[in-house]
Amino acid sequence: MDLNTIVWKELWLRKSQLVSSLLAITLGIAVVVGIQTVSVVSEKAVNVKLDNLGANILVLPQAASVDDYYSADIDAPTFPESYVERVEASALPGVDNLSPKLTRRMTVNNAQVILTGILPANELASKPIWMIGGLDGAGLKLTCDPQNTANADHGYKDEKLQRKAVDSLKDDDILLGSFVAEKMNIKEGDSLKVMNKQFKVAKVIPESGTIDDNRIYAHLHTVQNLLGTGPQVSAIEIMGCCSAISDGLLGKLRNILPDTRITTIGQIVNTQIETNRLMKKISLVFLVIIVLVGAISIGNYMWANVEERRREIGMLITVGATRLVIQRLFLTKSLILGIAGGIFGYIIGTIAAMLLGPQIAGLSIRPIPVLLLLSVLTAVVICLMGSYLPVRRAAKLDPGHIMQEF
Amino acid sequence: MLIIANLSKVYHGRHGDVRALDDISLRINTGDFVTVTGGSGSGKTTLLLSIGGLIRPTTGTITYGDFDLCSSPEKDLAYYRNKKVGFVLQTFNLIPYLDAIQNVMVPMVIQGSKNGAMQDRADALMRKVGLYERRFHLPRELSVGQQQRVAIARALANEPEMILADEPTGNLDPSLATEVLGIFQELNESEGKTIIMVTHSPDAAKFGLVRMHLKDGRLETFQSQSKVARDG
Numbered sequence: 001m002d003l004n005t006i007v008w009k010e011l012w013l014r015k016s017q018l019v020s021s022l023l024a025i026t027l028g029i030a031v032v033v034g035i036q037t038v039s040v041v042s043e044k045a046v047n048v049k050l051d052n053l054g055a056n057i058l059v060l061p062q063a064a065s066v067d068d069y070y071s072a073d074i075d076a077p078t079f080p081e082s083y084v085e086r087v088e089a090s091a092l093p094g095v096d097n098l099s100p101k102l103t104r105r106m107t108v109n110n111a112q113v114i115l116t117g118i119l120p121a122n123e124l125a126s127k128p129i130w131m132i133g134g135l136d137g138a139g140l141k142l143t144c145d146p147q148n149t150a151n152a153d154h155g156y157k158d159e160k161l162q163r164k165a166v167d168s169l170k171d172d173d174i175l176l177g178s179f180v181a182e183k184m185n186i187k188e189g190d191s192l193k194v195m196n197k198q199f200k201v202a203k204v205i206p207e208s209g210t211i212d213d214n215r216i217y218a219h220l221h222t223v224q225n226l227l228g229t230g231p232q233v234s235a236i237e238i239m240g241c242c243s244a245i246s247d248g249l250l251g252k253l254r255n256i257l258p259d260t261r262i263t264t265i266g267q268i269v270n271t272q273i274e275t276n277r278l279m280k281k282i283s284l285v286f287l288v289i290i291v292l293v294g295a296i297s298i299g300n301y302m303w304a305n306v307e308e309r310r311r312e313i314g315m316l317i318t319v320g321a322t323r324l325v326i327q328r329l330f331l332t333k334s335l336i337l338g339i340a341g342g343i344f345g346y347i348i349g350t351i352a353a354m355l356l357g358p359q360i361a362g363l364s365i366r367p368i369p370v371l372l373l374l375s376v377l378t379a380v381v382i383c384l385m386g387s388y389l390p391v392r393r394a395a396k397l398d399p400g401h402i403m404q405e406f
Numbered sequence: 407m408l409i410i411a412n413l414s415k416v417y418h419g420r421h422g423d424v425r426a427l428d429d430i431s432l433r434i435n436t437g438d439f440v441t442v443t444g445g446s447g448s449g450k451t452t453l454l455l456s457i458g459g460l461i462r463p464t465t466g467t468i469t470y471g472d473f474d475l476c477s478s479p480e481k482d483l484a485y486y487r488n489k490k491v492g493f494v495l496q497t498f499n500l501i502p503y504l505d506a507i508q509n510v511m512v513p514m515v516i517q518g519s520k521n522g523a524m525q526d527r528a529d530a531l532m533r534k535v536g537l538y539e540r541r542f543h544l545p546r547e548l549s550v551g552q553q554q555r556v557a558i559a560r561a562l563a564n565e566p567e568m569i570l571a572d573e574p575t576g577n578l579d580p581s582l583a584t585e586v587l588g589i590f591q592e593l594n595e596s597e598g599k600t601i602i603m604v605t606h607s608p609d610a611a612k613f614g615l616v617r618m619h620l621k622d623g624r625l626e627t628f629q630s631q632s633k634v635a636r637d638g
Binding site for chain 2: 006315
């Protein structure tokens with residue numbers, strides 16, 4: 001027998017009080033775990049979907065607008081291609097792929113087209129829709145998930161290796177957008193003269209329903225030579241992980257490329273970032289409420305427990321217990337409540353998330369083990385916080401006064 | 407030897423000060439059986455709790471051997487209560503969720519005794535008070551007389567030199583009271599324990615070889631048949 005025996009026996013004797021206070025802390029933790037589990041899984045799922053959509057960050061010259069980029073006028077400003085290397089060298093986390101482009105609107109065979117110079121592997125990788133079309137080298141499928149088997153299958157486990165994808169587009173090869181091919185009645189394998197240079201059509205890209213259908217793609221360096229721009233580009237499309245964007249990737253890119261405009265493509269990314277932030281805020285608000293309610297509940301229970309055990313505390317001091325022993329008795333009890341509340345809260349919260357997640361968010365939820373540790377820590381902190389005043393009171397009880405009461 | 411000199415205790419309340427003990431001086435030799443009587447509010451429990459190191463007097467000194475109860479730190483007083491003194495109270499104050507033998511072990515747990523030694527000692531004490539067969543019963547499963555015997559066994563756990571008893575027979579019928587008083591008498595006579603017992607009962611008071619009576623916090627009468635000498 002030791003002091004812990006006394007704590008356990010007392011907990012067992014007053015089971016009904018124990019259950020009610022344990023329930024309060026357990027349910028509180030369960031709510032936080034449930035929300036956190038669903039939001040983390042949801043965030044990951046949306047991030048993967050967004051990453052699969054393709055490039056979502058656009059680096060433009062300082063003076064250019066997104067419209068300039070799409071209109072591709074002859075006067076549209078450019079910036080040095082070396083900026084690509086600058087971003088690569090920074091090894092920023094969350095930058096999955098870089099796709100520099102030089103664009104120029106022109107007339108070819110009496111058709112208005114946009115000549116677009118690309119570094120092929122990068123370009124292909126950032127346009128997942130093209131993969132379906134079966135382009136050479138387009139088997140790259142990028143997501144931010146390091147476990148992504150598609151990446152592994154293609155030998156792109158290494159992020160740096162991924163950026164140095166082999167250029168598979170020859171100098172005299174071009175890719176045609178579906179609208180251009182249809183308008184000019186050109187098929188794969190045909191020849192096409194662009195700015196007095198003869199090209200071979202390597203592939204006709206399936207219809208995407210975007211401005212890309214009106215593009216003629218050639219190797220970036222070939223286009224630079226044809227246009228006489230030197231090593232300049234109109235834009236760099238970047239495939240950034242959604243989670244990295246929400247963690248400030250844009251700001252980091254601005255630091256690296258201060259004389260450029262950096263923007264996200266489409267409201268969808270911003271919306272998702274806002275949604276993720278909202279979920280985090282809601283989770284935080286719940287956590288604060290749970291901490292307060294839990295601490296008050298535990299504090300109330302412990303206070304009542306101290307009052308109920310006044311005679312026992314007096315007796316323990318009478319037979320030689322120091323105030324430290326009294327504190328230890330109550331803090332051990334509080335610790336047990338915290339650990340039990342954390343474990344039960346994690347289990348209930350995870351089960352609830354697994355049951356409700358598919359119905360509410362359409363997601364398959366898996367347990368997040370690290371939340372068990374956080375749940376226990378949170379519950380223990382709540383219990384110790386709530387117990388502070390009652391334990392202090394227990395240790396300060398005047399045994400002489402108590403013994404005279406009885 | 408326990409020496410009390412000019413002991414006073416004043417409680418400060420909302421309705422004014424109450425002088426519970428007023429200038430009490432006496433000596434109690436080791437091995438004496440002392441009974442303290444007096445009406446309600448006469449100060450007898452305050453005197454007992456002061457001797458037990460649970461109340462610090464307002465003025466005066468209490469010395470047990472070389473140990474000064476009034477100026478010692480709380481930690482030393484806890485050691486004194488654990489090793490030197492055993493308390494027996496009218497309301498028994500057994501811990502309701504521990505069985506009888508575990509209640510007896512509590513002072514030994516606080517002392518930090520090893521499990522084996524603790525178990526042997528507790529078994530011996532339960533035999534001594536005639537409750538070995540009921541050692542695994544919870545307090546509520548025992549009669550009041552049996553509960554008081556468990557409380558006596560607990561008081562003896564760490565082999566104290568002095569037993570302080572506050573109305574130990576107050577909740578017992580006459581036959582059980584006699585039984586409990588008999589245990590105290592035996593502890594005093596055969597083991598040489600010093601017994602200081604507060605009581606309302608004139609019959610119980612007769613067990614004391616030294617009898618004192620308090621009134622309004624003052625030592626009103628003092629009868630010694632053997633070892634106690636009143637100061638002055």
